[in-house]
Amino acid sequence: MPHLSHEPLDLGQLVASVTRADRGGIATFLGLVRDHHGGRAVAALEYSAYEPMAEAESARIVAEAEARWPCEVVLVHRLGALRIGDAAVAVVAASAHRDAAFLACRYVIEEVKARVPIWKRETYADGTVDWVDPTRAVAPPPLQGA
Amino acid sequence: MPHLSHEPLDLGQLVASVTRADRGGIATFLGLVRDHHGGRAVAALEYSAYEPMAEAESARIVAEAEARWPCEVVLVHRLGALRIGDAAVAVVAASAHRDAAFLACRYVIEEVKARVPIWKRETYADGTVDWVDPTRAVAPPPLQGA
Amino acid sequence: MTPPTGGTIPVRILLFARYAELLGRDHLDVALAVPASVADAVAHVRALPGGEVLPARPLCAVNHAHAPLEAVLHAGDELALLPPLAGG
Amino acid sequence: MTPPTGGTIPVRILLFARYAELLGRDHLDVALAVPASVADAVAHVRALPGGEVLPARPLCAVNHAHAPLEAVLHAGDELALLPPLAGG
Numbered sequence: 001m002p003h004l005s006h007e008p009l010d011l012g013q014l015v016a017s018v019t020r021a022d023r024g025g026i027a028t029f030l031g032l033v034r035d036h037h038g039g040r041a042v043a044a045l046e047y048s049a050y051e052p053m054a055e056a057e058s059a060r061i062v063a064e065a066e067a068r069w070p071c072e073v074v075l076v077h078r079l080g081a082l083r084i085g086d087a088a089v090a091v092v093a094a095s096a097h098r099d100a101a102f103l104a105c106r107y108v109i110e111e112v113k114a115r116v117p118i119w120k121r122e123t124y125a126d127g128t129v130d131w132v133d134p135t136r137a138v139a140p141p142p143l144q145g146a
Numbered sequence: 147m148p149h150l151s152h153e154p155l156d157l158g159q160l161v162a163s164v165t166r167a168d169r170g171g172i173a174t175f176l177g178l179v180r181d182h183h184g185g186r187a188v189a190a191l192e193y194s195a196y197e198p199m200a201e202a203e204s205a206r207i208v209a210e211a212e213a214r215w216p217c218e219v220v221l222v223h224r225l226g227a228l229r230i231g232d233a234a235v236a237v238v239a240a241s242a243h244r245d246a247a248f249l250a251c252r253y254v255i256e257e258v259k260a261r262v263p264i265w266k267r268e269t270y271a272d273g274t275v276d277w278v279d280p281t282r283a284v285a286p287p288p289l290q291g292a
Numbered sequence: 293m294t295p296p297t298g299g300t301i302p303v304r305i306l307l308f309a310r311y312a313e314l315l316g317r318d319h320l321d322v323a324l325a326v327p328a329s330v331a332d333a334v335a336h337v338r339a340l341p342g343g344e345v346l347p348a349r350p351l352c353a354v355n356h357a358h359a360p361l362e363a364v365l366h367a368g369d370e371l372a373l374l375p376p377l378a379g380g
Numbered sequence: 381m382t383p384p385t386g387g388t389i390p391v392r393i394l395l396f397a398r399y400a401e402l403l404g405r406d407h408l409d410v411a412l413a414v415p416a417s418v419a420d421a422v423a424h425v426r427a428l429p430g431g432e433v434l435p436a437r438p439l440c441a442v443n444h445a446h447a448p449l450e451a452v453l454h455a456g457d458e459l460a461l462l463p464p465l466a467g468g
Contacts, residue, residue, distance in 0.1 A: 011174075012158045021181035021230050027251075028157075028174045029244065031468050035167035047467070050396055050460055053444040054467075077467055084167050089468050098175065102252055105173075109244065109468060115446065117460070118467030119397035131398040132466040177380050193379070196308055196372055199356040200379075223379055235380050255380060261358065263372070264379025265309035277310040278378040 003058035004051060006080045009087040018072045018094035025098035027105040031089040033082050037132065041125035047079045047088060050117040061111040065104040071095035073104055077118060149204035150197060152226045155233040164218045164240035171244035173251040177235040179228050183278065187271035193225045193234060196263040207257040211250040217241035221254055223264060299326045301367040303333060310375045314345045324365060330354065331361040333371050350374065387414045389455040391421060398463045402433045412453060418442065419449040421459050438462065 001017070015026055035042055054077070062073045074092040082088060089112060093104035113134075120132040147163070161172055181188055200223070208219045220238040228234060235258060239250035259280075266278040300323040312318040315337075322336055330352050337343045351374040352359050365371065388411040400406040403425075410424055418440050425431045439462040440447050453459065 011161060012156075015157060015176065019178065019231055024178055024180045026174075026176040026178065028172075028176075029248070030161065030172040030174075031244070032165065032170055032172065034170045034242070048397065049467070050394065050441070050444075050462065053441055053460065056444040057446075085165055096180070098177070098255065102175070102248070106248055113465065113468035115465070116467045117396065117441065117462050117465060119463060120466040121397070131401075131463065133398075133464045134466055135464045194309065195379070196306065196353070196374065199353055199372065202356040203358075259377065259380035261377070262379045263308065263353065263374050263377060265375060266378040267309070277313075277375065279310075279376045280378055281376045 001074060001076070003055050003062075003075050003077060004049060005076050005078050007078075009076055009078055009090045011087070011090055011092075014074050014076065014090055014092045015094075018074055018092055020072075020094070022096060023072075023094045024096055025101040026092060026094045027098070027101035028093070029089075029091045029105050029109045030087045031109070033084050033086045033088055035084045037122055040122075040128075042084065042122050043125045044081065044083075044123040046081045046121045047077070048119050048121070049077070049079055051079075054116050054118055057116045058112070061108055061115065064111070065093065065107050068107070069093075069095065069100035069104045070097065071100045071104045073108055075108055075112065077112065077116065079118070147220060147222070149201050149208075149221050149223060150195060151222050151224050153224075155222055155224055155236045157233070157236055157238075160220050160222065160236055160238045161240075164220055164238055166218075166240070168242060169218075169240045170242055171247040172238060172240045173244070173247035174239070175235075175237045175251050175255045176233045177255070179230050179232045179234055181230045183268055186268075186274075188230065188268050189271045190227065190229075190269040192227045192267050193223070194265050194267070195223070195225055197225075200262050200264055203262045204258065207254055207261065210257070211239065211253050214253070215239075215241065215246035215250045216243065217246045217250045219250055219254055221258065223258065223262065225264070300324060301326055301328060301365065301369075303328070303365050303368075304370050305333060305337060306370065306372040307337075308372065308375060311346060311350070311373050315340070315342055328365045329361065330359055330363045330365060330371060333365060334361065334373065337373065346373065351376070388412060389414055389416060389453065389457075391416065391453050391456075392458050393421060393425060394458060394460040395425075396460065396462060399434060399438070399461050403428070403430055416453045417449065418447055418451045418453060418459060421453060422449065422461065425461065434461065439464070 095101040239247045241247040353372040441460040
């Protein structure tokens, strides 16, 4: 299964793809597009990737998790224009043991954020545009009514 | 939302119920009915509960998680006759922060297993019937081809 | 504690799952001498015909909340004897 | 290490997101004197007109895998300069 998708993510379908009669626990994580970033109202945003590397790095992360815990992992990151509330990333980890499922799921999302070459370009309500840089300190949101 | 259901659990609907534009992370856990238990092939099974207490204890667990982490939690446990692969329990934790979502989700499923009065009666392929007792040591599965 | 003189309280005792199966009933209404603890009620059930199959220290709940064996029962309380939980 | 005599290797350098925007291009093909490290290639790009806006130590990948600045480049390698990642 490719790890990048230009179509909306379907959690139910991803869960079904790893459901097996000997797997008792499925942990999932969905990362959703939020309506604010650094105190600015987000109007639109677009994810882009260095696609061949993003596929390869995602496959490495999944393989690492599956080698470390007895589980099967599905990871899909969405690319292109997304709307507020859309799922940007889905991780599903299925295992006979819920501990393995939780640990694998958490591992994968943390590694995705640290390693997979994907970028986010946000357009704000005031018309400005910016590349999101998680390494920069984010300005606190303006005080309400201040 | 009631915490007990006699109908199949719909993860997508539960996730949608806590999706909000200021929530960036949703962690979920699904507990599925497995086809084996203690080395015996499971043919059918049924969950029952001390329903008013199961509702009350579930509500307490959810409230504890929401007090401890900034999140909204949905917890539903299914009752009645289930089939192999059916979801027996679903936990969904939504938060602005994925750490809170993961921790709340994990807390809730662990507390459900320890505290909510629900019982499982399994019918095995050989026709025997037993109440599942997680406090008993489970016999290892028979060796394949031994 | 000063033992009270003579009174009893009505308590409903609920049995579930394996316990209900073992005793062939899912509830019983009892009158317990005050002061009555959860442990007293458990001892009462275990003294019934067939009741000795129950553990001496089962998981218990009073009025829909987990309760220790030392908890004091009051008139009208609903006491539940809970077999090992298997939800989740 | 004995410096080689005279040779160069072709390397394709890819730029993404903010870096592509800053330099107005998404790739360039360069010939680097051997031995060439990732750091050498980064220095090459930063010496181009406008290239000084790139950080001196950007996140880099060679042939679709993360690579340290000290990694040695080979003929035909694809080097990517990666702005801070924002997936997930």
